Amino acid sequence: MSRERSGSTVAHRVLANRLKTLREGAGLSRSQAADALGAHQATVRRIESATTSLDEGQVQTLLRAYGTAPAEIDEFLKDLATANLPGWWHPWRAVxxxxxxxxxxxxxxxxxxxxxxxxxxxxxxxxxxxxxxxxxxxxxxxxxxxxxxxxxxxxxxxxxxxxxxxxxxxxxxxxxxxxxxxxxxxxxxxxxxxxxxxxxxxxxxxxxxxxxxxxxxxxxxxxxxxxxxxxxxxxxxxxxxxxxxxxxxxxxxxxxxxxxxxxxxxxxxxxxxxxxxxxxx
The missing domain is CATH 3.30.870 (Endonuclease; Chain A)
Structure with a gap:
């Protein structure tokens, strides 16, 4: 059976999917998104599948490349900040x-x-x-x-x-x-x-x-x-x-x-x- 990455939360997956939808809506390929990011397209693939953490700087760069409105970018980054907060279970992680x-x-x-x-x-x-x-x-x-x-x-x-x-x-x-x-x-x-x-x-x-x-x-x-x-x-x-x-x-x-x-x-x-x-x- 496959193993779930511990850092992947529901909120992060939803945001990652939104990034993918915005890229596709802008008519850009993963390769083009990677060029805007200055990274390999595998990085964009990992971001969109939530198999890597969502870095605020990278996310902001991608959103701008997709022509996202400033107000929507602000909202997205607020949601990301909330998603990055420790889960309620954090105090019990040791056990x-x-x-x-x-x-x-x-x-x-x-x-x-x-x-x-x-x-x-x-x-x-x-x-x-x-x-x-x-x-x-x-x-x-x-x-x-x-x-x-x-x-x-x-x-x-x-x-x-x-x-x-x-x-x-x-x-x-x-x-x-x-x-x-x-x-x-x-x-x-x-x-x-x-x-x-x-x-x-x-x-x-x-x-x-x-x-x-x-x-x-x-x-x-x-x-x-x-x-x-x-x-x-x-x-x-x-x-x-x-x-x-x-x-x-x-x-x-x-x-x-x-x-x-x-x-x-x-x-x-x-x-x-x-x-x-x-x-x-």
């Missing part, structure tokens, strides 16, 4: 997993997140106590303060997704409800939190029963599918890499479409979301 650093901008802009979790409660639906208990087992090698910071990051991710009205469609195994994590009180609180999330309306939860039929995601590692409602940003899939903190990322259309189809098939086999409340209460 973030590599894939999170690569895709937190995409997650923050997502309109829909689809999740398959085979064994435990999905991260974006965990209570702080449950999240802490999972890390105490899976990441016991980390200092306590780092594990606490990771719990804070999870809580902040959840808060911001709710604030952005991001829809979450989670598919999980009933095994997660029967596997003791953190003790009875933690599990009881987690069940209540799942039920509250479903009632809130922004979460669709389907739970595969232990005696249910075999489905296409059975035995597959956890995965997340991100959909951003911005034409310039493709869907992304994150597949658990097996070892703690590892994951495979792809935004290749064929790969992402295959995982969407697997998710659709598994959802068809799973009980209707309404029945999840029966298992949680």
């Amino acid at each position: 973030m997993e590599p894939w999170q650093q690569a895709l937190m901008g995409v997650e923050s802009a997502a309109g829909l997140i689809r999740i398959w979790e085979p064994a435990v409660v999905p991260t974006l639906l965990r209570t702080p106590a449950y999240a802490r208990a999972v890390d105490d087992i899976r990441r016991s090698h980390l200092p306590r303060q780092d594990r606490e910071a990771r719990t804070e990051l999870t809580r902040e991710r959840q808060r911001r997704l709710r604030q952005a009205h991001t829809r979450i469609w989670a598919l999980m195994s009933a095994a997660a409800l029967l596997t003791p994590v953190g003790g009875p009180r933690v599990m009881a609180e987690q069940r209540r939190a799942l039920a509250a999330a479903v009632r809130r309306g922004d979460v669709t939860l389907q739970i595969h029963p232990l005696d249910g039929p075999l489905h296409v995601l059975a035995g597959q590692p956890a995965l997340m599918l991100y959909r951003v409602d911005v034409p310039e940003i493709p869907d992304h899939v994150v597949r658990d890499g097996g070892l703690p903190g590892t994951a495979e990322i792809s935004n290749e259309a064929a790969t992402v479409t295959s995982y969407h189809m697997l998710f659709d098939h598994a959802c068809l086999v799973a009980p209707h979301p309404d029945t999840s409340m029966e298992l949680l209460t």
Whole structure:
């Protein structure tokens, strides 16, 4: 699977696409844009694909070469300055997993997140106590303060997704409800939190029963599918890499479409979301 460049944010991609549109609208080739920039056309290609940082000076030179109006140039540069600000997740970078650093901008802009979790409660639906208990087992090698910071990051991710009205469609195994994590009180609180999330309306939860039929995601590692409602940003899939903190990322259309189809098939086999409340209460 392809790797996402960590510095590439949704805002940068949108601006890069605007640059490409302005160049094409001006009737200039990449070679001509490169001449105006005094660089190789590969530089323009990287700028327009957001695989390199957007330098203010280069951007301004290109916009002038494209005949962009001064007011539009000013607006573009203001948007660029905003895009260059550190993301809200910056204070937690030291405890973030590599894939999170690569895709937190995409997650923050997502309109829909689809999740398959085979064994435990999905991260974006965990209570702080449950999240802490999972890390105490899976990441016991980390200092306590780092594990606490990771719990804070999870809580902040959840808060911001709710604030952005991001829809979450989670598919999980009933095994997660029967596997003791953190003790009875933690599990009881987690069940209540799942039920509250479903009632809130922004979460669709389907739970595969232990005696249910075999489905296409059975035995597959956890995965997340991100959909951003911005034409310039493709869907992304994150597949658990097996070892703690590892994951495979792809935004290749064929790969992402295959995982969407697997998710659709598994959802068809799973009980209707309404029945999840029966298992949680």
